[in-house]
Every structure is written in C-alpha cells, then in structure tokens.
Amino acid sequence: MSVPHVLLALLSEGPKYGLQLREEFEAGTGEVWPLNVGQVYKTLGRLERDGLAESDGTGQDGPQKRFRITPRGEEALAAWLRTPPDLTSPPRDELVMKVLVAARVPGTDAHEVIQAHRVYLLELMQQWTRLKEGEARDDLSLALVVDAELFRLDAVIRWLDAAEVRLARAAAEPPRPSSPAAPVPQLRRLGARR
Amino acid sequence: MSCPEPGGAGHSSVSVLELRDVSKTYGQEPDIVHALAGVDLSVRAGEMVAVMGPSGSGKSTLLTIAGSLEDPTSGEVRVCGMALAGMPRSRQARLRRRVIGYVFQDFNLLPGLTAAENAALPLELDGVGVPKARAAGLAALAALGVADRAGRFPDQLSGGERQRVAIARAVVGDRRLLLADEPSGALDSVNAAEVMRLLHEACQRGVAAVVVTHDAQLAAWADRIVLLRDGRMTGHTTRPPGPESLLMPGEIR
Numbered sequence: 212m213s214v215p216h217v218l219l220a221l222l223s224e225g226p227k228y229g230l231q232l233r234e235e236f237e238a239g240t241g242e243v244w245p246l247n248v249g250q251v252y253k254t255l256g257r258l259e260r261d262g263l264a265e266s267d268g269t270g271q272d273g274p275q276k277r278f279r280i281t282p283r284g285e286e287a288l289a290a291w292l293r294t295p296p297d298l299t300s301p302p303r304d305e306l307v308m309k310v311l312v313a314a315r316v317p318g319t320d321a322h323e324v325i326q327a328h329r330v331y332l333l334e335l336m337q338q339w340t341r342l343k344e345g346e347a348r349d350d351l352s353l354a355l356v357v358d359a360e361l362f363r364l365d366a367v368i369r370w371l372d373a374a375e376v377r378l379a380r381a382a383a384e385p386p387r388p389s390s391p392a393a394p395v396p397q398l399r400r401l402g403a404r405r
Numbered sequence: 406m407s408c409p410e411p412g413g414a415g416h417s418s419v420s421v422l423e424l425r426d427v428s429k430t431y432g433q434e435p436d437i438v439h440a441l442a443g444v445d446l447s448v449r450a451g452e453m454v455a456v457m458g459p460s461g462s463g464k465s466t467l468l469t470i471a472g473s474l475e476d477p478t479s480g481e482v483r484v485c486g487m488a489l490a491g492m493p494r495s496r497q498a499r500l501r502r503r504v505i506g507y508v509f510q511d512f513n514l515l516p517g518l519t520a521a522e523n524a525a526l527p528l529e530l531d532g533v534g535v536p537k538a539r540a541a542g543l544a545a546l547a548a549l550g551v552a553d554r555a556g557r558f559p560d561q562l563s564g565g566e567r568q569r570v571a572i573a574r575a576v577v578g579d580r581r582l583l584l585a586d587e588p589s590g591a592l593d594s595v596n597a598a599e600v601m602r603l604l605h606e607a608c609q610r611g612v613a614a615v616v617v618t619h620d621a622q623l624a625a626w627a628d629r630i631v632l633l634r635d636g637r638m639t640g641h642t643t644r645p646p647g648p649e650s651l652l653m654p655g656e657i658r
C-alpha cells in the first residue's frame with residue numbers, strides 16, 4: 212500500500228490542501244483504508260523534500276498549506292503505476308501454516324480445521340457481499356475494493372478445497388518412496404530471498 | 406393451495422421448505438450410492454440459502470427432492486407446510502407449477518416464444534387465462550428490469566437479459582419457493598453477481614430460495630450457506646452481521 216503515490220495521484224488532478232487529500236484518499240479507496248491526518252502531513256513533507264510535490268505555504272505545516280505535484284512527481288507516479296509490485300516471494304500465510312501444521316499434529320482432524328476456516332471465510336465473504344449489495348452499488352472505488360477482497364477470499368477457499376482433496380488422497384494412498392525427481396531450485400531461490 | 410403470503414408481516418418465521426432427515430440412495434447393495442444422508446434443512450419465507458459442495462456431494466439431488474421431481478428414499482419433505490409424501494401425483498404437479506419456480510444453468514427459455522410469453526408460460530400451463538397470465542408475466546419482467554424486452558425472442562436478448570427473463574418466469578404469479586441450480590451459468594463474474602442480486606431481491610420480496618452453486622462468490626449473496634459433502638451436511642454459516650464491521654478496521658501503514 213503506497214500512501215505517497217496515492218497522494219501524488221490525487222495531486223495530479225490539481226492543487227489540494229492536506230485535509231482535502233485525506234478526505235479524498237479515504238473516499239477514493241471506498242473508505243476501507245483509513246488515514247490519519249498526521250500521516251498525510253508527514254507524507255506530504257517527504258514528497259516535498261524529494262521534489263515530487265511543492266507547497267505554496269509559509270513553511271509551517273497546517274491546513275492553510277496547498278500542495279501541487281511537480282513534473283518529477285508526475286514521472287514518479289507514472290513509473291509507480293506501471294511497476295508491478297514484488298509478488299515473487301510467497302507471503303508467510305498464517306492460514307496455510309495452520310493447515311500444514313494440522314496435517315501433522317497427532318489427533319488433529321485436518322478436515323475439521325479446514326472446515327472451520329472455510330465457514331469463517333464464507334461468513335466474511337457474505338459481509339463483503341452485503342457491502343457490495345448496498346453502498347458499493349453507487350461507489351465505484353468501494354465496488355473495486357470489495358471485488359478485490361472477494362476474489363482474494365475466494366482464492367483462499369479454493370485453496371482449502373484443493374488442500375482437502377490432497378489430504379484425503381494422501382490418507383488413502385500409502386506414501387510413495389521419494390523419487391529422484393527434478394529439484395525445484397528456482398522456487399527455493401526465490402523463497403530464500405526474504 | 407395455501408402457503409405463507411410473501412411479504413406478509415413476520416413472514417421470516419414461516420418455513421416454506423422443510424427437509425427432515427432426508428436420505429436418497431441410488432442402486433442396490435453392494436453398489437449402493439448414498440446421494441443424501443440424513444439432511445435437515447429449513448428455509449423461511451424471505452430467506453436465501455446457498456448449498457455449496459464439491460461435485461457429487463448431493464447438491465443437485467437435494468434440489469430435485471426439494472422440488473418434488475424425485476422422492477427421497479427416507480425422510481420428510483414439506484413445501485409450504487404440506488408433506489409431499491402420500492400426496493397424489495397430480496397434486497404434486499400442481500404444487501410444482503403454482504408454488505415452485507426453477508432457474509436453470511442454461512436458462513431453458515423456449516426459443517419460439519417472446520420474453521413475455523416465456524415469463525407467462527408457467528401460469529398458462531396451470532390453466533390461468535391468457536390475459537391474466539400475460540399481465541403477470543409482464544409484471545415479473547418489469548420487476549426484473551426487462552419490461553422493454555417483452556416482445557423479443559430469446560435469441561434477440563443478451564445473456565444477462567435472458568437470465569433475467571428466466572428469473573421472471575421462475576417468480577411469476579405468486580411462487581413461494583425458488584430453486585436454482587448454478588443459476589449464473591456461463592455468465593461473466595459481473596453478470597453472474599447481477600443474477601444473484603436479482604435472486605436476493607426476489608427473496609426480499611418474500612420468496613424463499615435455495616441456490617446450488619460451487620462458487621463461493623455467488624454463494625456469499627445468500628443469507629445462509631450450507632455445506633454438503635458426500636451427501637451429508639458438514640457445516641453452515643450463521644447469519645452474518647452487517648457489513649459495518651468491515652469498514653475502518655484500523656490505521657494503515
């Protein structure tokens with residue numbers, strides 16, 4: 212989540228005051244991500260220092276100060292938009308960990324663990340969907356944020372489904388002797404980077 | 406044929422569909438298949454229930470039994486309080502026509518009929534006079550936002566419009582129970598969500614619905630999600646709280 216670049220994006224529409232930027236940031240992200248005003252001024256200070264934004268104020272931080280984007284700021288914004296975020300290293304997902312661990316803790320029914328997570332995720336999805344049904348109907352930003360969250364939760368549920376099938380299959384089949392298959396050095400290297 | 410009035414006061418406490426300890430087996434020992442095993446499900450007027458599960462979990466069997474298209478091997482099915490077991494076939498058929506609406510994956514609109522004629526069809530088959538049936542059909546199309554497509558044939562409609570007509574046909578008249586099997590078929594995700602929104606709106610007008618789907622994003626439209634596995638109910642969501650708890654969860658970094 213890059214607050215500086217979102218502020219630059221808002222400034223690219225025209226000069227704005229700090230409080231206005233905070234309001235527009237929250238409205239523009241469907242009000243799902245709150246932002247405190249101190250953080251706004253701190254970020255604006257850094258943007259100014261780096262020459263990406265400039266103000267017409269007296270040097271004193273406050274509501275009277277109006278900010279505008281500089282040509283360098285516009286370049287930085289355009290570059291940020293087109294640079295994919297680093298997704299090479301799989302995040303250490305707590306849910307994945309729990310299922311991996313559940314599969315090896317004696318006396319633990321991994322299916323029961325999976326089911327509990329599945330029900331919780333579905334309930335979360337129901338809540339997001341209520342949001343989509345209501346407020347997000349007329350709020351494009353919120354609709355996009357809600358969709359992103361629904362797709363993310365959906366992916367986790369699909370992973371749980373797949374994990375359940377794999378675990379059932381592994382329980383039904385005796386473990387095969389490990390074969391000298393091709394190693395996966397690529398993945399290991401990427402994972403080791405963090 | 407009595408049934409709780411949709412939209413009536415306190416309609417949410419009335420059970421439109423009730424399955425009690427329902428089992429269904431196919432074939433004979435030793436090749437017997439337990440499609441459903443001891444399933445209990447109660448759906449109230451105004452409520453939308455999604456049934457999720459992997460293929461072969463019994464989702465579709467549950468739907469055909471709820472719709473009286475198949476009899477359970479054991480257990481009880483009640484629609485609008487009436488037990489289906491022991492009901493003469495002709496009465497079951499009348500119940501199907503008058504009280505239950507179906508939405509299919511592939512829409513199943515009749516190509517030779519206009520949208521209005523398709524929507525009015527269940528009533529006409531039930532012996533309702535043509536003018537009255539057509540008026541009800543048009544009202545159903547209007548409720549789904551496709552009144553201006555009334556005179557078009559299915560092949561002149563977009564996929565989303567076709568599914569709206571199919572839903573109109575399922576709720577036409579005063580149907581109380583809507584049964585849908587993967588109702589968004591091959592629609593893209595935005596249009597599929599629109600279908601679920603329309604089904605949920607129909608429920609808010611007092612219809613009870615059971616929607617079978619393998620898609621969590623579609624199931625999430627329901628008031629309650631029931632999970633099936635190997636013919637058994639393995640879990641369900643509890644009524645979710647409002648969405649307010651999701652907003653402003655904390656400061657971001």
